[in-house]
Amino acid sequence: MLDIKLIRDNPDTIKQSLLKKGADCSADIDRIISLDLRRREIIAASEADKAEQNRVSKQIPEIKKSGGDASEVLARLNALKDKVKDAETELRAVGDEYNDLMLKLPNTPDDDLSPGGKENNEPLRYYGEPHKFDFEPHNHYDLCTKLGLIDYQRGVKLAGSGFWIYRGLGARLEWALLNFFIDTHLADGYELLFVPHMLEYQCGLTAGQFPKFTDEVYKISNPTDDRMHYMLPTAEAALASLHREEILTEAELPKKYISYTPCFRREAGTYGSDERGMVRGHQFNKVEMFQFTTPEGSSNAFDELVGKAEALVAALGFHFRTVKLAAGDCSASMARTYDIEIQIPSMNGYKEVSSVSNARDYQARRGAARFKREGAGKTEFMHTLNGSGLATSRILPALVEQNQQKDGSVVVPEVLRKYMGGIEVIK
C-alpha cells in the first residue's frame, strides 16, 4: 500500500511512477483523492458531533441526581445519535471503496529502474563462462528419467499434469541442495522457520497477492468451515505476515529469516516444450530468504540478499548473470527486483533461478508491521525484502544437464557430496 499523504501531495509524481511499471492508475488515483477528501470531511463532522455527544451525556447523571428534567437534553442526544449513525453509514461506503482502490495500487518502482517491461531489463554482471560440451548432451528430462531421479509419469498419476516425484538419488540430490542452502544461510546468521503451508486470506493481502491475483493460488475450502485457506505460492506470503500488526524496537532490526517450503502455483495455461520437465510445475521446493529492516537499512539488505543468492549459484559451479529488472517486470508489490539467471544447456537463453526484491514499506503498510526508534514517540513502517535462496526446480535440471558425462552419468558438485553420503557420481 502506498502512503496516502504522498498520493495527496504529489499525485502526478505517483501517476508517472506507476506508469513506468506499465500501470495507468490515473483514474484510480483521482478517485482515491476525492474519496479521501470526502472521508476526512465525514470524519471531521461526525467527530465534532461525537465530542458534543460526550460532553452533553456527561450532564445526565448530574441532572438525574439533582432531580431535574433531562428530557430536553435527551432529545438533543437522540438527534445527535441519528446524525452520527448516518455519518458512519456513509463513511463505511466511502471507506470500503477507498480501501479497495488503495489495496489495488501497485508499489512505485525505485527511481533508477528503466521503464517498460522485460525488454528493458538490464544485465548488471556476469559470473564465469558458459559451459561447453565435447559431446552431444542430453536434456534433463531424458537424463532424469534414465537415471531414475524423477518419476514424471507417476507424478501425473497421483496429482495430474505439472507434478512429478523425486525418487532415489533424485530425491537425495534435491534434499542435498535444500540442506546446502539452509546450512549456508544458518552460517550467515539467518533464523530458520518452518511455517504453515496453508495460509489465511490476510497473509495474501499483506504480501500483495490479494485482492488482485487470487487466481494464481490453490484455495482450500471445507464443508463445515467457511474460513478459506490457500496453499502458499511462496514462503514470502507467510514470512511477510510474521510481524504483522507488531511494533518492534529498532534494536531488533534487521530480522533475517529463511524458510523451506514447497510452493504451490496454479500456473494456468501451457508453456510449450521449452519448459517441459520440471522447469514450471504446480509444486516446487524453495528456500526463501526474508528480511525486515529499517528504511535506511533496506538497500544494504537488498545487496546482501543478492550476494547470497549469487554465492549459492556460484558454489554449485554455474555461470550466471545478474539482471536488474525494468519497472514493468517487477511484480506489483515490489519497488526493485534483481534476477539471477543461469543457462540450462537444452534451453535457449537464460533462466531465472533466484529473484530478490525490495518491497520497501509497501507490504509493511498492508500488514501494519512497524517499529519504534529509541526515544521516539512515533512508529514507522519497516521495510521488507525477499529472495529465493534458492528454488530447486531449475537448479536441479541445470545441474543434471551441465554435469552430465559422455557415458550418461552425472557428477555431484563438491559442495553437495557431504549431504549425499559421499556419492560423487550418479549413474
Place this chain on the structure above:
RNA sequence: GGAGAAGUACCCAAGUGGUGAAGGGGCUCCCCUGCUAAGGGAGUAGGCUGUUAACGCGGCGCGGGGGUUCAAAUCCCCCCUUCUCCGCCA
C-alpha cells in the same frame, strides 16, 4: 468433534450501565542512607486517527466485529484465541 472457563496496559489484577478504567509488581526520576540492601516520595496507556505551521484541541480504544441504550469493559448476537475435561487420532 462435544462440554465448560477465560481474554483489561510490560506483568499480575479489580471493575455487571453514568466524571479522568482501581490497585499492585516492574520500570524511570528524586530524597534519605551509604555501597550490589532497606525505606520514603513522585511519575508511568499504548496505538490508530481528524485538525493545525507548531503548541494544542478532538475522536476511537478493556480479544475482534455487529447490536441495544442518551450513555457499554459491563447487557445481547456472531467470530477469534487460550486453557480444562471428554471423544477421535499421526
